Amino acid sequence: MGAIAYTLQIFFDFAGYSDMAIGLGRMFGFHFLENFKYPYISKSISEFWRRWHISLQTWFKDYIYIPLGGSRVNSKARLVFNIFVVWFLTGVWHGANWTFIVWGLMYFVLLIFEKFFHMDEKMGKFKNLYTMFFVMMGWVLFRSDSLSAALVYIRSMFGFGCKGFMDAYVIQYFKQYILYFIMGILCCFPIFKNINRIFKKNMVYNLLYVVCMCGILYLSIIFIFSNAYNPFIYFNF
Template sequence: MLFSSAVFLFFFLPAVVFCYYVLLRKSRLLQNIFLFSASLAFYAWGEPKFVFVMLLSILANWFFGLMVHRFKSKKAVVRFILTLATGFNLGILFIFKYLMFSLESINSLFGAQLTVPVIALPIGISFFTFQAFSYVLDVNRGVGEVQKNPLYVGLYISFFPQLIAGPIVRYATIAKEIKYRKETLDDFTSGVTRFITGFLKKVLLANTMAIVADHAFDSKGGLSVAFAWLGVFAYAFQIYFDFSGYSDMAIGLGKMFGFHFLENFNYPYISKSISEFWRRWHISLGTWFRDYVYFPLGGSRVKSKSRLVFNLFVVWFLTGVWHGANRTFILWGLMYFVLITAEKLTGFENRFKKFGWLKYVYTMTFVLFGWVLFRSNNLTAAGEYLLSMFGFAGNPLFDGAFQLHFTQYFIFFVSCA
């Protein structure tokens, strides 16, 4: 069920609000049971069978959290439990998201003939798996209360506002609000406003930019230089307004029910370094990898540069893989690994302050190159598109497709900018 769908806007959301505030307003327990049930129904609307995958994740991580808390004084036991939790959560992701890709890659690289099963991908599995794992890790770190009732863990993991497209809500962020939140009229009206803002970003801007981007990236007859650039700018706007729009809607919906999620975007396209861009883009994912992977590995406070490079490689390889089972995503992540490593080793962010405009051009150029990788179906298509952007594909500077799309959608490009 999509937030922009008629069934969500005119049936599901009004029904949930009415039941929550009118029928169940006197019982927090009943409100939580209802929100959990409504969230499962929301997820089951499109993929009923995958509700069982989510329920398995909820119960397993609830159990891991209990065991970590119970044996918190026995470090060896806790390490063993955390190892099991890591294997379980990564195992779910691997089976549903990466098994087919892995087997196909083995067949392609080594000429093997392994049977590749067709496995459907549960929507939002990357988001709810990271949230579920966050619960166990935050209980271990002592920054969130262990929940003896699986209902509360289930509500945290499955809560419908952030279930499909994030943000990735850390357990520590809303641990207290699960049982002790306070709804206010100001929060409710602010949430409605934020939801409408995100809805308009998604429907008016992202969906319109998608038309231009799709025509450019799916073009079979060659691209002019101008249309190739127009297409990648359109995709940059599309992915930002789509993703940040969904985050706005999630934050707004959360506020309507008394939950306060952290911001997920902070004007990333004004950045003057790649490092700054990633402090502003998909903040919940970046901080998740920072706190649960980068810092435990030693972060930047290590004795050798080689160790720093290794830590960054792990984070950015995983970041690329998290986004999808495709070589394009892996290369996209590794591109950012190279750029951010270079910036850290050279102190780039604190240098060349008089050339802010040049740093901005550098940053946005590589961000756009990255979006070509991200949007393309494979590395060959990405390479061909990049060649078209610079006129190395025997393509003209301008063509009718550029003139048509630029003229027809000019006002939307101006609105996005």
């Protein structure tokens, strides 16, 4: 439950931060590209990184990967080296902690397996589950204070070193936050975007849309004032 909650939190934090920047920039005449394109619907790790933090990956591609030779190299060893450098530096970019470096190298290994062994294609109908499993494991590493803490957490997720599948706290949190989980998961999919595209020319729909957006803004302001100071995760980077 903690891993799922952080998976949702970091997406809405990073994507929300970027959307606010895009909207505020447009008010001043600047047009920034979309930075997160529903990454959790990805069916491979490669697709995930084409949808997640697009501006960062574009920078690493343009200023690190391509100058190293990119994929236009004479040997597979050189290609592996180029990919390794990019993902090692991606980990280092996020922080001077072994958790970030291992997180980056985890994606290096997964991308190599997809590129040379087509691991994602072998998953068949379970491509999305395979992708999200490793993404969530990666977020455990990303969130943990140390590698040992990450290992303990992951062990507990699979039933090692803990008693039972759940306890009273899990049930309590589940009942308290079930609506947040449902809405968070739904908003990871382009459901509302597709509905908006279909009905955007309908006047009644547009009116309801404005009312709903104002209601969400009102609720968001209430939550901000009712909760303790909680800055964007992205401020750490």
